[in-house]
Amino acid sequence: MERFDVLIIGAGVTGAMIARNLAKYDVKVALLDKENDVGNLTSNANSAIIHSGYDPLPGTNKAKFNVLGNKMFDEICEDLDVNFYRVGSLTVALYDEQLPLLKELAERSKQNGVEVKLLSAEEVKKMEPNINPNVKGALFAPTAGIVDVFNFVVHAVENAVDNGVKLFLNEEVTSIVKEGEYYKVKTQKEEFYSKVVINAAGCYADKIASMVEPIDWKITPRKGEYFVLDHYKEGLVNHVIFPLPSEKGKGILVTMTTSGNYLVGPSSELTDEKDDYRTDPPTLKNVRAQASEMVPSIPFNQVIRVFAGNRPTCTRHDFVIEYSKKDKNFINVGGIESPGFVSSPAIGEYVVEQLVKPILSMKEKANYNPKVRKYHRLYNEMREDNYKFSNEHLNYSEIICNCEKVTLGEILDVLSRSNPPHSVKALKRRTRAGFGKCQGGFCQPRVVLILAKYYGVSPLEINYDGEFSPILLEKIKGGR
Amino acid sequence: MRTVDLLVIGGGSAGMAAAIQAKKEGINDILIVERDENLGGILNQCIHNGFGLTEFKEELSGPEYLARFVSQVEELKIPYMTSSMVIDMTREKIVTISSKKEGVFKIKAKAIVMATGCYERGAGAIQIPGDRCSGIITAGTAQKYLNIHGYLCGKRVVILGSGDIGLIMARRLTLEGAKVICVSEIMPYSNGLNRNIAQCLNDYNIPLYLSRSVSKVIGKDRLEKVILSAVDEKMQFIPGTEMEIECDTLILSVGLIPYISLLDYIDCPTSSTKGAKVNEHMETMIEGIFSAGNCLHVHDVVDFVTDEGRLAGHGAAEYLKGEFKRGEKIVVTPKDGISYVVPQEINKDNEEDVTFKFRVRKPVKDVNLIIESNGELVAKMFKPVLIPSEMVMVKLSKDKLANVDKEVSLRLEER
Numbered sequence: 057m058e059r060f061d062v063l064i065i066g067a068g069v070t071g072a073m074i075a076r077n078l079a080k081y082d083v084k085v086a087l088l089d090k091e092n093d094v095g096n097l098t099s100n101a102n103s104a105i106i107h108s109g110y111d112p113l114p115g116t117n118k119a120k121f122n123v124l125g126n127k128m129f130d131e132i133c134e135d136l137d138v139n140f141y142r143v144g145s146l147t148v149a150l151y152d153e154q155l156p157l158l159k160e161l162a163e164r165s166k167q168n169g170v171e172v173k174l175l176s177a178e179e180v181k182k183m184e185p186n187i188n189p190n191v192k193g194a195l196f197a198p199t200a201g202i203v204d205v206f207n208f209v210v211h212a213v214e215n216a217v218d219n220g221v222k223l224f225l226n227e228e229v230t231s232i233v234k235e236g237e238y239y240k241v242k243t244q245k246e247e248f249y250s251k252v253v254i255n256a257a258g259c260y261a262d263k264i265a266s267m268v269e270p271i272d273w274k275i276t277p278r279k280g281e282y283f284v285l286d287h288y289k290e291g292l293v294n295h296v297i298f299p300l301p302s303e304k305g306k307g308i309l310v311t312m313t314t315s316g317n318y319l320v321g322p323s324s325e326l327t328d329e330k331d332d333y334r335t336d337p338p339t340l341k342n343v344r345a346q347a348s349e350m351v352p353s354i355p356f357n358q359v360i361r362v363f364a365g366n367r368p369t370c371t372r373h374d375f376v377i378e379y380s381k382k383d384k385n386f387i388n389v390g391g392i393e394s395p396g397f398v399s400s401p402a403i404g405e406y407v408v409e410q411l412v413k414p415i416l417s418m419k420e421k422a423n424y425n426p427k428v429r430k431y432h433r434l435y436n437e438m439r440e441d442n443y444k445f446s447n448e449h450l451n452y453s454e455i456i457c458n459c460e461k462v463t464l465g466e467i468l469d470v471l472s473r474s475n476p477p478h479s480v481k482a483l484k485r486r487t488r489a490g491f492g493k494c495q496g497g498f499c500q501p502r503v504v505l506i507l508a509k510y511y512g513v514s515p516l517e518i519n520y521d522g523e524f525s526p527i528l529l530e531k532i533k534g535g536r
Numbered sequence: 537m538r539t540v541d542l543l544v545i546g547g548g549s550a551g552m553a554a555a556i557q558a559k560k561e562g563i564n565d566i567l568i569v570e571r572d573e574n575l576g577g578i579l580n581q582c583i584h585n586g587f588g589l590t591e592f593k594e595e596l597s598g599p600e601y602l603a604r605f606v607s608q609v610e611e612l613k614i615p616y617m618t619s620s621m622v623i624d625m626t627r628e629k630i631v632t633i634s635s636k637k638e639g640v641f642k643i644k645a646k647a648i649v650m651a652t653g654c655y656e657r658g659a660g661a662i663q664i665p666g667d668r669c670s671g672i673i674t675a676g677t678a679q680k681y682l683n684i685h686g687y688l689c690g691k692r693v694v695i696l697g698s699g700d701i702g703l704i705m706a707r708r709l710t711l712e713g714a715k716v717i718c719v720s721e722i723m724p725y726s727n728g729l730n731r732n733i734a735q736c737l738n739d740y741n742i743p744l745y746l747s748r749s750v751s752k753v754i755g756k757d758r759l760e761k762v763i764l765s766a767v768d769e770k771m772q773f774i775p776g777t778e779m780e781i782e783c784d785t786l787i788l789s790v791g792l793i794p795y796i797s798l799l800d801y802i803d804c805p806t807s808s809t810k811g812a813k814v815n816e817h818m819e820t821m822i823e824g825i826f827s828a829g830n831c832l833h834v835h836d837v838v839d840f841v842t843d844e845g846r847l848a849g850h851g852a853a854e855y856l857k858g859e860f861k862r863g864e865k866i867v868v869t870p871k872d873g874i875s876y877v878v879p880q881e882i883n884k885d886n887e888e889d890v891t892f893k894f895r896v897r898k899p900v901k902d903v904n905l906i907i908e909s910n911g912e913l914v915a916k917m918f919k920p921v922l923i924p925s926e927m928v929m930v931k932l933s934k935d936k937l938a939n940v941d942k943e944v945s946l947r948l949e950e951r
């Protein structure tokens with residue numbers, strides 16, 4: 057029975073960044089997730105904005121980690137080979153009575169140490185020709201950015217695994233008891249033993265925390281529904297466009313994504329079910345109406361998908377990052393709602409340096425490598441040097457996904473990595489195969505066959521997402 | 537840089553017909569680029585009968601139909617590249633090809649025929665309410681799994697949308713032992729051909745529900761049930777009409793859309809077909825770039841695709857030989873009751889008859905089709921029945937066209 061020094065429950069962005077920070081040290085780390093892939097829940101369905109930090113109330117964990125985290129993204133994304141662009145954000149006032157609120161936000165930014173600028177209506181219109189012409193002004197935050205959230209988590213875990221962390225998928229933690237020096241963490245399949253346990257279970261963090269002691273906080277997911285638009289002509293918006301925030305959140309935004317799509321959303325309603333990812337027409341209609349108020353010309357006929365994500369909203373209204381009351385060897389990192397993604401590098405560093413280090417003796421590894429193996433893409437803004445690579449590696453000129461121009465070489469590359477995809481969805485997240493306008497209509501059969509061949513199984517065993525979500529049900533008589 | 541006189545993008549029915557026609561008219565330097573392993577396009581997976589009635593006066597299967605064109609391509613020694621996809625294109629007709637065997641390279645063409653076919657609208661595009669589970673698949677993809685790879689994607693199936701592919705899949709799945717519970721169509725009429733409703737649904741006692749759609753999909757991992765609700769005239773669900781159906785698969789046959797990303801890159805104007813805007817030679821608004829088949833407008837009968845491909849091939853040949861006459865432009869517009877017309881523009885000096893292809897907005901009976909120019913009647917035709925699922929073709933002779941100036945429009949008139 058393998059015993060671990062640290063076991064992390066949850067391989068969302070929070071768990072991933074904690075794991076990556078721990079991987080610098082000579083400790084034995086296990087990273088567990090109940091899903092069939094890392095980053096499959098909240099970290100997979102959000103706005104992907106690297107917020108500047110103008111909005112959280114000064115003095116909160118949210119303000120602190122957001123501002124720190126934002127500054128860390130350039131280097132991490134370089135090391136992890138993840139697309140990240142500091143495009144800047146505009147928080148727009150559409151009515152005169154909103155202008156004082158903009159000033160208040162500017163003041164808050166100053167207290168948080170975030171660089172912002174108040175813009176006049178004319179200045180906003182120049183920067184965003186498609187904005188509602190009645191715009192009254194905006195708060196410009198140049199340090200806000202957009203990131204490829206899928207590969208951020210995937211590559212962070214890959215890098216952690218390359219540096220010695222052990223990843224266990226499809227392991228749902230069902231109970232935690234302390235036995236002597238170790239915690240016994242039971243899943244539906246097996247038992248793990250670890251000195252330190254870190255709870256980074258997202259919307260389920262209250263459930264996990266309650267397995268060791270009664271807690272005074274609770275997570276009620278708040279659902280956000282979105283539209284994804286196809287690669288539409290450039291310049292629908294040039295920055296992340298926010299309305300003014302309210303107590304329900306930062307409001308419905310319009311932004312481009314790192315892959316040149318546009319994202320419109322999210323809504324914000326409480327839901328009682330932690331795994332409710334349903335979308336519904338009235339909510340989406342409302343999202344559409346609100347977004348159109350800011351940017352009237354959004355081409356909703358270019359929608360290729362709708363989706364929902366659940367914010368792990370906590371009764372404390374702030375991130376819970378602390379030792380459990382009973383025992384320092386159990387650490388809660390819960391209630392990580394927005395701005396949780398941007399905060400994750402700072403949270404990961406804090407948890408390891410400030411919470412784990414004092415309770416576990418750890419030495420830095422000599423051979424720690426912060427970088428992942430370089431990813432090659434044929435279709436990366438059509439750069440000529442990519443062609444050269446493709447011509448030297450012909451796999452990279454055999455296109456599997458027509459819409460996103462994903463090649464066989466890219467698919468075989470991600471399959472050969474230390475955090476490989478096991479499902480069609482996991483492959484899509486990594487390579488974008490099936491993410492385009494036909495949504496896998498053309499490439500899904502090819503992808504299923506490639507996965508089956510690679511893993512040496514029948515195509516009947518290839519799942520769309522979780523372990524029990526096959527795509528094909530039966531082989532026909534006479535079929536190949 | 538490599539060069540070619542005529543580059544045909546897409547080796548389906550339209551592309552092959554265009555290349556064959558151009559070759560017959562004396563164009564020798566041709567290249568067909570096809571992203572699949574074989575020529576033939578969508579017909580490779582259409583193993584049912586019903587192709588070629590107009591072209592060959594025979595009823596052929598899809599693969600039989602396409603084989604006749606592949607052998608002509610071979611006989612005429614028209615060069616083609618398979619497993620090769622055009623990934624970029626400029627207005628100057630410099631095209632980037634990514635090829636399994638030859639890598640990525642550029643080629644400059646003098647003329648291009650775009651024949652890239654169409655794609656299916658899926659769950660995302662129609663924003664199906666409810667869970668995100670596996671077991672929701674488009675009809676064409678299900679057809680490919682079954683007919684090309686030999687796998688059944690479902691055993692208890694509901695089909696949403698009564699387009700032809702959905703109807704054909706209803707029969708095909710039933711024959712393979714799956715239970716097709718029903719076909720549900722949001723419109724008050726079917727979008728499939730009548731012969732397909734008779735042969736694919738009625739013959740197998742599969743019910744077709746009209747004015748009904750999926751109001752919710754339910755399933756944790758794999759689909760478990762769908763809720764079908766009736767819709768009112770505004771396509772809103774009517775509460776209290778829910779039907780809960782246990783099934784493992786929802787097949788979507790909810791529309792095909794011309795696949796024209798390449799034309800989008802070069803800002804090529806489009807029409808209400810969602811394909812390129814073209815003149816009577818199937819030339820887009822960018823000189824020397826032609827378009828035909830499902831990427832121009834979605835067809836239901838392949839014989840007409842072949843015909844349109846030939847028209848584009850002929851146009852490209854004339855263009856390359858410098859025999860192309862460009863006169864004053866006549867704008868063609870669809871009016872009352874008509875959703876689109878191809879072509880959208882005619883050259884006044886055109887020396888050939890012009891065929892208008894159009895679809896009606898909703899099923900109609902006993903109407904007159906009126907062709908007018910500047911308020912004056914050009915032609916009037918009685919039509920006993922017109923339905924949106926069948927493309928209509930009307931020919932206007934060059935003599936009649938001589939009377940037309942600047943604009944011409946088509947509309948329906950009740951009698």
Ligand SMILES: Cc1cc2nc3c(=O)[nH]c(=O)nc-3n(C[C@H](O)[C@H](O)[C@H](O)COP(=O)(O)OP(=O)(O)OC[C@H]3O[C@@H](n4cnc5c(N)ncnc54)[C@H](O)[C@@H]3O)c2cc1C
Binds near residue numbers: 065066
């Ligand atoms: C609509 C929306 C918009 C957002 N927009 C932004 C934004 O623009 N910028 C930003 O910075 N943040 C944003 N956020 C917040 C951000 O997405 C989250 O803060 C972040 O993803 C949380 O990561 P996490 O790792 O804590 O949780 P998760 O990603 O949910 O990860 C938790 C993991 O724990 C696993 N788990 C749970 N229970 C168990 C168990 N019993 N056993 C094993 N594993 C378990 C889960 O499977 C899951 O993978 C947004 C969130 C939402 C919902």
Ligand SMILES: Cc1cc2nc3c(=O)[nH]c(=O)nc-3n(C[C@H](O)[C@H](O)[C@H](O)COP(=O)(O)OP(=O)(O)OC[C@H]3O[C@@H](n4cnc5c(N)ncnc54)[C@H](O)[C@@H]3O)c2cc1C
Binds near residue numbers: 578621679
């Ligand atoms: C499922 C189905 C059933 C049908 N049933 C009937 C029937 O019973 N009877 C009948 O008469 N008609 C039927 N039809 C209609 C008719 O067969 C089709 O409309 C016709 O085959 C379309 O031909 P096409 O050349 O326009 O498109 P396709 O056959 O789709 O060919 C387009 C080709 O272009 C290639 N391509 C696309 N983009 C690129 C690129 N960038 N680079 C290189 N290559 C590219 C594609 O791989 C494809 O091979 C059916 C159609 C479908 C879809």
